[in-house]
Amino acid sequence: MKAIFKKEINAFFANTTGFLVLGMYWVINVLFLWFFNSDYNILNSGNANLVPFFELSAWIFIFLIPAICMKSFSEEQKSGTLELLYTKPITKLNLVLGKFFAALAITGIALLPSLLFVACIHFLVKNSYQVDFPAIFGSYLGLGLLTCSYIAISLLASAFSKNQILSFSIGAVLCLAAFFALEGISNIALFGSSIYAMEYLSLSFHYKSLSRGVIDTRNIVYFLSFTALFIAICIHRLQKTQGQ
Known part of the structure; x- marks a missing residue:
């Protein structure tokens, strides 16, 4: 896994593509x-x-995440190196x-400069206690967990096609659906009220909860x-690909 x-x-x-994406x-x-x-x-938010x-x-x-992950398996399948990896003493789990x-580390590098924003807010206000640090910490935690979900989706999308553009498109659509679609559907009053169960299944519901600074283990577990x-579905997809 370390070598991968x-x-x-x-x-x-x-x-330069990697630097361009982050830039x-x-x-x-x-x-x-x-x-x-x-x-x-x-500056206009007032908070x-x-x-x-x-x-x-x-x-x-x-x-961004599908763009980072689109080559993960698509390029391997296109160049034929995925079959070569299957011959190595590495499990599908370790491969994924x-x-x-790696994608999580790259995203972490992209987020590092955001600490400058925290410093800017600290210096913009007169008293440091006015800065809502618990909410900021909860938001970083939420964004990190959301990133993990996006990466898992994008890796699965990359495993479905040898075409990087198609992998990116599938990944972006799935990420958008997981984050927004279920919440949007739940707000359509089909039965006279919103459907809470569908909203609860959306990534945005749990992300917004963590962003308020309330660290609820239910959101983390979700x-x-x-x-x-x-990740399990991605591993299953790779197993099917190897058998073809």
């Missing part, structure tokens, strides 16, 4: 959070928190986890279970 992890990290940063993420963040007169502008950043990142990651943790489910 290093291989994925090196492959991502081996050319675009930060350009969008800086423009929308500090310069554009939008709902995400921190000493990073709620706009985490709301924006949750949406950007719907496309190696790629999973994200971990969701991630484990898609």
Whole structure:
């Protein structure tokens, strides 16, 4: 698994594409959070928190994570190296986890500069107690868990096709559906009221709960279970691919 992890990290940063993807993420963040007169502008929010950043990142990651993961299995299948990996003394679980943790590490690198936003807010307010640090911590935890879910979905999408663009498209659509679709459907009053059960199954419901600074173990268990489910499906897909 360690070898797979290093291989994925090196492959991502081996050319300018990786740096371009992360660079675009930060350009969008800086423009929308500090310069554009939008709902995400921190200076216009009037609150000493990073709620706009985490709301924006949750949406950007719907496309950023599939872009990071689209080559994971698609490129391996296209070049024929996936069959070569099957001959190595490595289990499907270790193969998937190696790629999973590599994508998680890359996303973590992308999030590191966001600590500068925390510092900026700290210096913008007169008293540090006005900064809602519990909410910020909860939001980082929520975004990390949401990232794990997105990565698991995107790896599965990459395992379904040899075409990277198709893998990216499938991953983005699935991430969007998991984050927003179920909550949107639940708000349609088909039976005279919203369907709470469907809303509860959406990623956005649990992400928003953690973003309020309330660390509820039920939300953590949900994200971990969701991630484990898609990793298991991805492993099953690889097993079927090997048998073909």
